[in-house]
Amino acid sequence: MNQRVIRIIQLLLNQEDYMTVDQIKEVVKASNKTVRMDLKTVESVCAPYNIELIRKQGTGIRMVGPDSAKLALKNKYNIEVDTNQEFSPLARQSYIALRILTATDPCKSSMLGEELYVSKATIHKDVHALRDYFKHKKLEIVSSNAGIYVKGKERHIRDCIFDYMMQNEKYNMLSELILNPDYRSTDYFIYPSIDYTDKNFYDLFNVVLETKLSLFDELSFDRMQRLLIRVFISYIRILDDCPVALSKDFMRKLENANYYHEAEIICEAIEKAYSISFNETEVHYLQVHIQSIVSDSNKTSTDTSAKVMAYQLIHGWMKQFDYPFDKDEELFSSLYRHCKPAITRLEHNIPMENTLLPIIKNQFRNTFLITKDCCKVIERNFGYVISDDEIGYLTLHLVAALDREKKKLNVLLISENSVGVNKFLQQRINDLVPYMNISRIIDVRSYRDEDLSEYDLFLSTTSATIITDKSVVKISPILDEADILKLNTVGYEHFKEKNNPSQYTKEKS
Template sequence: MINKRVMKIVDVLLKQDSYITIDDISLQLKVSNKTIRNDLLLVAEWLNGNNLQLIKKTGVGIKIDGSKNDKLQIKAIVNEKNKSIVDYSPEARKIFIGMQLLAFDNCRIYELSNQLYVSRATIHKDILALTNDLEIYKIVLRRKNNNGISIEGKERSMRNLLLELMLHDNGYQKFIDIVRNPDYPCDGSFVFPGLEVSDDEVHDFVACILRSGNTYINSLTFQPIVLLLLRTFISFLRIQENHFVTLSDTFISELKSEPFYNDTRQITDRLTNHYRVPFPEMEIRYLQVYFLSLQNSSDLTIEDKKEAYLISDKLIQSWSNELQLPFEQDTFLREALFTHLTPAITRFRHGIPNENPLMSEVLSQYQHTFDITKNSISCIEEHFHCHVSDDEISYLALHLATALERMKLPLRTIVVSHGGVGVSNLIVQKVSTQIPEIKIIAQETFFSIYDTDLENIDLIISTIQLNLKTTIPIIQVNSILHDYDILRIKDIILEYYKIKNDPLNYKTALHK
């Protein structure tokens, strides 16, 4: 895989009819002379593979030598690889700018303005929006007198931010498609435009790992594989730019007793051999932590299992107190939380982001459940001294939603019939067998219903019009209940059932 600056260097060289000095190139690309010299090795290799040569003349400079047709073909390739992003929405611009800051040490406002086809004032607004995300990861934005910007922060924070940006970039779906399809039809376009990484480069990287026969990777389901590939790809990109993580000696010592080092080493050795990009020992240990974060309960120590159960019990207690429901009696909930938390505690300890592809649906379908879950995660944040992301919260919310489904309360219903006991019993039988959301509490007549205590009743089904002074919904049906009566009842009660079983209404619903 070629360095991201290679295309820029080739672009500069193609615009010259004569020699250009390395100093001039470094000034144009805003990087050091040494960086350009190192990249020229890759430039020469890439040009040789495309029927061109990089000519160096001492004291004069460098230029590309070859036929005009070959140069035109290379120019077309460079232009294709340097496409600007298609999506110009504020969110897409923010992601693009964030990726540019992480891909290159310095960015200039006017260059971003030209790339995104917006004014400099718009770029400043986008940067302001990005600053909020930077603060979450404790990354500082630096502004320079020459209208340039850069970011500073811990390397692990930089990588976590990059993962977050990639997960929300339109290219994430394209990345998934490449992982899913070994024969993905690459066309040289960018997967993540802000990183200037093309689909053929991503495809080669993914294939290099997935074809390794790594037993750990082969044991994972699809979504964890995608996340592992992204995390490894991020490390690879940052290492190429000479940005390395640092881990304490104590932490590395602890990792030596943990599993998956050999699995991690197999992957990094394969990447080193394929791309000639060495992974230092500390980088291997860093990826080992991420491998650990995806492990299942069978790989955990006894202490880790105790910790997972401890957090599970604290969450269950918080939900029980909030909703006044006996979640502590739900053994399925406890085991489901334990299974989720066994790999999650490693993510909490080391600030490893997770991604939930269903988060938007969770927020749409279970907003109140999500809110209750979010109010309960202080036990995690205080225990691990971490920030729990909305993605992690949405996973936990799904477990709470499942438990709530098991505890859903039916609508307490009275049947009123003027056709006698036989008609009334028939209605009760049909409703009870075909509409599980309803529980028949009593059967009343046209006269007795007016003397009935309705305090704990949710619904009345009647074969005759009633003039009760009540806010309780009354559904009038035929004496001989038809199929369309059943369908109409189901349609009408849907909203009432949903409201009663809304988590925010459970405290009231429990007393009915």
């Protein structure tokens, strides 16, 4: 439960007289709108305890119910307070970041401390830890007598809000709002420091999706969700009277660009549903973000730049690997499709969070570093700064190309069984162990006379097979489940060694 809601429950539980929304607002340091939204949550929490919120026109609000019920609610509240104390440093910093980014007034460190159940000193340490990241986003965290606030251009503030929403562990909860047609709102604050509940997200997402624009069919689910979050951020910033600014030259360039009509339809749908107004700049701002994640097949300049970028990457990889990647049509096609929206992101400094980046860096470390090195040429030629998130996605295209060229292990099967059993065993291994190919089967009595240098691995149905300085794996003639597991484990290690990209990279001076 949101900490502010808990504070309101505590206020009303300990107050016999009526309290006005303004009085509650002053205590919890929130807007009238936020307090009224919180009071709806308070009502739903109180309902199971037969406690009501009585509203009296011109007087205020009072909590009414049996004393035993109030005591039970108070006990529950105390338990919930304890659970809310378990904020990790990163979770606290994410909370503070979103709070100061979306607040309309400076946030007092004392109030942030009360919300997070930590000292003012801890809040100051967390804010200090945030400063470098905000600086990287071209924003400044200002601490003054009035409180803590963020200084910078509105588009950078929106980008930073987007980043923290994407990085937050609650991000995945938004997927259910989109995917589950039977979703039932609980007025839950998905992001505790943002004054909007799951219902607010759900309602706005549906308003946008009900436009049934064809562009949604072009997007993967992840990209569609990213676009919906961008729209939501624009919506809440307009509500808080925080307009975005774009230069006149940039606006003129966008007049004949793609996706203006789609952006306009989305904005009109929100205007109709919420009685707010998107000015022309806001429509163009949304248009840019649609362009950044949708391939723009009609924009010639982007087409040309995307082709050049794809070719430069491919030739960079060719210098690093002993393989003609320029002959791989599938690599160029997939890379070109990625580079088209990527160029829009890079041109306008639009971040794209790569949730797979830690896995990519760990599992494909060498390939990632090679791609990062190749991107330096693109940065020089185009004047872009390419983030690790973007490089991570480019790395996956190279990984896919390398996978297409990976060679199975050339395996010799040494057997003491009949031809029929051997054929059965050969087919089983080829079908069930994807890393291996049984290219030849020989009798156990003749393997010593064979040239074994061309084989990567040896399998034998008898423990009597001994090959000096070579690995021999003992299996049963019928290949049971234990054998399959063993072969896949052993085979994968040999397969990785045989196809290790570092073996094909040229030595650097």
